[in-house]
Amino acid sequence: MSIGNSPSDDRPSADDIVKVAVDDPSADGVELEEVAADRPSVGRALQQARIDAGLTVEEVSSTTRVRIPIVHAIEQDDFTRCGGDVYARGHIRTLARTVGLDPAVLVEQYDADTGGRPAPTPAAPLFEAERFRSEPRRPNWTAAMVAAIVVVVAFVGFTLFSGDDAGSGKSVASQSTGSKPDSTRNPNKPADPKPEPSDSAIAAVPADKVTVKLTAEEGSSWISAKDHNGRLLHEGVLKQGDSKTFTDKERIDLVLGNAGAIELYVNGKQIDDRYENGQVQRLSYTKGDPAAG
Template sequence: MTLGNSPEDDRPSIEEDRPSIGRVLKQARLSAGLTVDEVSASTRVRVPIVLAIEQDDFARSGGDVYARGHIRMIARRVGLDPAPLIERYDAERGGRPAPTPAAPLFEAERIRPDARRPNWTAAMVAAIVAVIGFVGFTLVSGGDERSSRDRTVAEGQAPEARPSKRPSGRPADPKP
């Protein structure tokens, strides 16, 4: 015993006696007779991430959510209950984060005004309809003028008979 140290400082704590999450997963994998490649292939967790988790390096997992998922999948594959390991992970990392409500994320989009741009599709459709309408009107109204002109000639007064300058003995040549 040295000065300034109490006998309680020399005793290992309960936390130090317990193996780490990575060590527990590695021991379970070895006792199940699995290689890192087999665990990686069956869980779809890449080999470097499995190796990093077994060394208690959770930074390569990409965040707490992914680390929890990797621990859960690896634990199930090696035959362990993942719940105690996840609880321990949360306790060591300051607890599980509170879920982020989805509504505030979308509020920013509702507040932002939409830039109104001209609707060119609607303008083109309107122009095409106008052209088709004009052409149709022209064809219909032009056809009525011809038929009304023919009707007035056919229904109107017959032209007066003019005396022919030909001798009366011959009939007049019909005009084609």
């Protein structure tokens, strides 16, 4: 820790010594004598103010975040460690505020000792920037007219070409229609009747399995279907017009919540049993000729 000056630090520097004229009683005339100047240097002023405030270099460094070697150098009027005049002025301001001195006075003294602030670079006149501004481009009417002409010519050509293709297509269609009459179509012949269900549907169902088809014809119904092991195949609402088909190798167990709305086919054969709407039915079907269990 350092708080005071060493004996060598109290001696004035060469810059602090000036020559003044004084009267010498033992000699006639006036003699020149070297005495210390009244105003201390920037570094000495900061050092003396720190000592008067009872602060150490370490405390000043901790408060200002200026490193201890730089504080020592500034107090010895060595500003080379600051990294330039800008940083030196900043350190002087920070240290002056900490030790209770006027920063502006010390910075002004520093500028006077070091030759002053560099003159600011004058800004370029406004007309210099305006001189480089590009002029707005004028529209190229010639290119626009050429493009418009090309578009018109292309449209006319496309229209004529399309018209020729349409006329030739119609003539070809009329010729093909007239040259090849449809002799096989007889307008007086009635349409073929819709084929009635036959035993072919039963033949298409696998004989070694049981197949059950449910169709909601008269409305919606809640249904449940399980295989011979009791595994649930489906459970939910079958909406009107929808169908579900279930297959198992041995047996299908059904639960119909609205049996009157369901049309039932087992192994390709329709079940004629009619149930009432809202009636709940539990049914089981196996392979072969359908039989309700």
